Amino acid sequence: MPLTLCAILLWLPSSHASDNWEIEGSHGTLQVQGNLTESACRLDMSSARQDVWMKDTGTARLAVPGDRAAPVAFEMRLTDCLRTQAGQRDGRTGALSWSSVQPTVSVSFHAPADMDNPQLVKAQGVSGLGLRLLDSRGEDVRLGSRGKPLFLTPGHSSLYYTVIPERTSAPLLAGAYRAAVDFQLSYD
Template identity: 60%
Template sequence: MTPLMAPLLLGMTLCMTQTAGAAIIDNWGVEGANGSLYVTGALTESACRLEMESAYQTVSLGEIGTGRLAQIGNRGTPVGFALKLTDCLTSPSGSRDVRTGGLTWGGDQPAVTVRFSAPRDADNPQLVKAQGVSGLGLRMLDGQGRDVRLGDRGAPLALTPGQNALAYTVAPERTATRLTSGSYRAVVDFHLSYD
């Protein structure tokens, strides 16, 4: 054996030992010791993302005396809330207002319609039913002061790329039923549609 063959033979022996050891440590052939993880998902294109703080909100209307709601149609102080949208993409849109038939179109602006759903007041179906009292409903208005159409898509709103805040208000309003005092509550769901 020549002096150069000894290091070569030693190197080959070490390689074979590591390969044999790796096969033993792997345990791939042992039943029940191995498996596979399948990962799936979807990348979707969305016009905007609703911020979590907007998804679930509590709006407190505070206290109002029955004297301020003496007549049918009298309203308390409106309280504002907003639906905050982020990551709005630049995209074309075309959305028709179901009430007026008008078209909102933008070559590089997304548009959104919002549908609010809640039980309606028996005396005035434009109002949200206030649970726990009688003679009181809740009036919702959009940022332009228009009535929110419960159960229907609202007027299309053009969005700017980036961040947007859709402003609304809610206020207590007297209805035709006899007014009784007490605590009240309501749950209003909403759905955003991008066109």
């Protein structure tokens, strides 16, 4: 009986027929949904994964711990930075960076630290060499902690950093090296 009842209901005219839904041409419904959210700057996709190619360095240039090779700069491009009020405290000094018209961001870098010098990123594949990260002011980047708040230009902004190969106290062993450094942007 239930199967017969379902078959009969399928053959009955649609309730739309009474309001001329099917007579005057093709009709349909468009359901639109979305969210309007507060925009923060976004990392440009070309900056999300970067290959930084270091120049060849001779071991003679890194004779003693602390010697440095040629620096290589890289850039992180941000888009959709809106003119907005922002305030952010420096995690190290507690100083407040505040603006009524400029957004702020702080960047933290995460990578395995060199065993002989924890300020440096561990370079895999060699010995006696680590990688120092510097911000645009030439100050050391502390691995694992948020850097100083940086003011951004509404619209598009770029953040500039430098990677420098540096000799450590471990015995120097030449070879190809690599390192992976993750970074995180924090907007407040």
